Structures are given as structure tokens and as C-alpha cells.
Amino acid sequence: MKIVAAQKILKANDQLAEENRRRFSAAGVFGVNIVGSPGCGKTTLLEALIGRFGDALAPAVIEGDIAGSIDAERIDALGVPVVQINTDGACHLDAQMVNAAAGSLELGQLGLLLIENVGNLVCPAGFDLGEHRRIVLLSVPEGDDKIAKYPAIFRGSHALAITKIDLLPHFDFSVDRVVADMRRLAPAARVFQLSAKTGGGVAEIGDWLQAEAAAR
Amino acid sequence: MHELSIVEALIEQVETEVDRAGARGPVARLKLSIGRLSGVNADAVRFAFQLLAPSTRLAGAALEIDEPKAVCVCAACGARTEIEELVLSCPACQAGKITIDGGREMLLETIDVDEFDR
Numbered sequence: 001m002k003i004v005a006a007q008k009i010l011k012a013n014d015q016l017a018e019e020n021r022r023r024f025s026a027a028g029v030f031g032v033n034i035v036g037s038p039g040c041g042k043t044t045l046l047e048a049l050i051g052r053f054g055d056a057l058a059p060a061v062i063e064g065d066i067a068g069s070i071d072a073e074r075i076d077a078l079g080v081p082v083v084q085i086n087t088d089g090a091c092h093l094d095a096q097m098v099n100a101a102a103g104s105l106e107l108g109q110l111g112l113l114l115i116e117n118v119g120n121l122v123c124p125a126g127f128d129l130g131e132h133r134r135i136v137l138l139s140v141p142e143g144d145d146k147i148a149k150y151p152a153i154f155r156g157s158h159a160l161a162i163t164k165i166d167l168l169p170h171f172d173f174s175v176d177r178v179v180a181d182m183r184r185l186a187p188a189a190r191v192f193q194l195s196a197k198t199g200g201g202v203a204e205i206g207d208w209l210q211a212e213a214a215a216r
Numbered sequence: 217m218h219e220l221s222i223v224e225a226l227i228e229q230v231e232t233e234v235d236r237a238g239a240r241g242p243v244a245r246l247k248l249s250i251g252r253l254s255g256v257n258a259d260a261v262r263f264a265f266q267l268l269a270p271s272t273r274l275a276g277a278a279l280e281i282d283e284p285k286a287v288c289v290c291a292a293c294g295a296r297t298e299i300e301e302l303v304l305s306c307p308a309c310q311a312g313k314i315t316i317d318g319g320r321e322m323l324l325e326t327i328d329v330d331e332f333d334r
Contacts (some may be wrong), residue, residue, distance in 0.1 A: 003237045003327040009226050009248065010322065090220055123218035125255050151302040152255035184304045184312050199257075 009165065016036065016095035020130025021104065027107035030056070030213035031115065033129050035153060036137030038119030043071045043165035044084075044196045045205075046114055050078050051215055053206040056113035062101045064093040064118045077100035095130055112213060121146065125153040133212055139164040142174045147181035155185040158212075159192065161205060164204055166195040219260035227267075230274060230327055234287050241330035243277040252300045253286050253319035286319025 008014060034042050052057055060081040064071040072084035083142040085093060097181035098115060115131060117124045136157040138146055140161045141164060147154045154160065160182050161176065180189050190208055230243060250258050256282045265279050285298045292311035305312050
């Protein structure tokens, strides 16, 4: 017997991601998937956003890590609801994990759900979590060739945050090249330049998030 | 190695489709289409399938993977170039104003199920 399936692989993930998105939208929650390499500054960006926009955005955080709860403890210290997902070795979050984690949050009381993905520039690209926007981070020490080398994750992102921008004097990192590469892969994406040292760029990315959330 | 979890999901998906079709025999052949720009490596899918299939009703099934290329369309010179990996500029004239068509699909096309136990 031949069965003609003609359906997407990961259909189950995509369907659950759609369900997550509907659930978030119905509760008035704006979901953001934050991706980037280990050490690129994802948790630091969350801390900065919560510090500056915590009252206005009513955020909660889902932390995805292979093991441990170091990041969740950092967020918990800020007094924001946080759920830790341990993937037990899996290199990315999927819609099922986010669905389960969201179940332990009071979505009705939230405005923004920040989902920090597992640090990885490859695998999270294929898994829709049900977010409304995806932000990809690229830190200056990683090098300005990363968009060309890991195009899939940049191509599907709505914003690029170049982090550790205060380190520019110490690296041969061309912001122009990164911006040009991003324009080619994702013409509509916004590009932000961030520094945790100076706090630069946090206001811009927070304003953008607020505007995107309000436009929904 | 997200191919492992993708193949895990694929096997579940195939089992669901086979049940829905009311087929009883073992799965003999699977046909997939994995575009060159999907971010998924076909060889890694084959490897993961070898690891995961044996304990399921897909044990012993042949895995056929089609890997369609994408097309880079250049707004500057009009060239349509087949590409196997993502490019940031037109391979013909190096201009940056390009659009990329196709190559991102990741599809379960067909499932062949044996009528009788092999």
C-alpha cells in the first residue's frame, strides 16, 4: 500500500506552535524567542530589558538550558516569573516544551513572554515555538562572518542584536558587513547595537518590542 | 544534531499516517524531500534513522531522500542560478539584490507499507 502523505516533517511541532501562538494572543501575551550562541548575552539582555521595562511590559521568562538553573536564578532574583526547561541534552527548545512551561505561568497577568532558547546558532532555527517575534543575538567576539556561516537562523529572525558592541575596538569586526549580510537575508529585520557595559541599545530594542506588541 | 529529534518526530508522524490509512504491515519505504536550504542535513537524517527505526514498525524500511536545490534570482542581472547552499550575492554578477526561491521544504512525501509481514 502506498500512502501519499505530502505533509511537512515537524507538522506536529508546527501545529503545537500555532496553538501556543493562539493561546498567547488570546491572553494578550507577546511571545519572543531569543536565540544565539552560548555566551552571546541572551540572559544579560533579558536582565537589562526587565530592569528597564519590567513595569511597563509585565514580563515572564522561560529559560531553556541543557542542564542547570543558573539563568533562571538570575531572572528570579529580579522578581519576575520564570520557568526553567532542562532539555536533557537536546540542542533546542520545541513547541511541546514551551507549551508545558507556559502551563505553569499565569498568562492572563502577563504582557510579554521572553523565551530564552538553548545557546546554539543551528538547531533552534527549525523549531517554531509559537512566538510572535524572534530576536537573534550576535556578539562582537564571535566574528562578523557568522551570518554568512549560519544563515538559516538569521534568515528567519525579525531582529538582530549585535551585543558587546563596546568591544569593537579590540576586534576586527565590521558592523557594516553584518548589517549588509542581514539586509540580504532578512530585509525587514531591525538591527540593534547593544552594550551591557554602557546600557546602550537597550532602550531602542525595548521600544521596538513595545511597539511590536502594541501593533498586535 | 537536531536531526535526531526531527527523525523522532518523523517516525511518530509516519506511524500516525500508517494507522490512519488502516495499513497493518511493516513500513517498506519512505520518501522524503529535504531542501538544501532547510538547515537539515540529509546524511544526518539517514544516520539518525538507522539509530531510531529498528525499535519501531519502520524497522528495515528503505529511506529515500530527495534534496531539491534552491534558485537565486538576481534583480540586477536577471540570472536564475541553481544553488546548493545559501548565498548572499548573485553567483553570476555578485550583486546583492537577490531573492531565493525554494530549497527550504522538509516534506514527508510517501510511505510504502508491505501488505504482509516480511
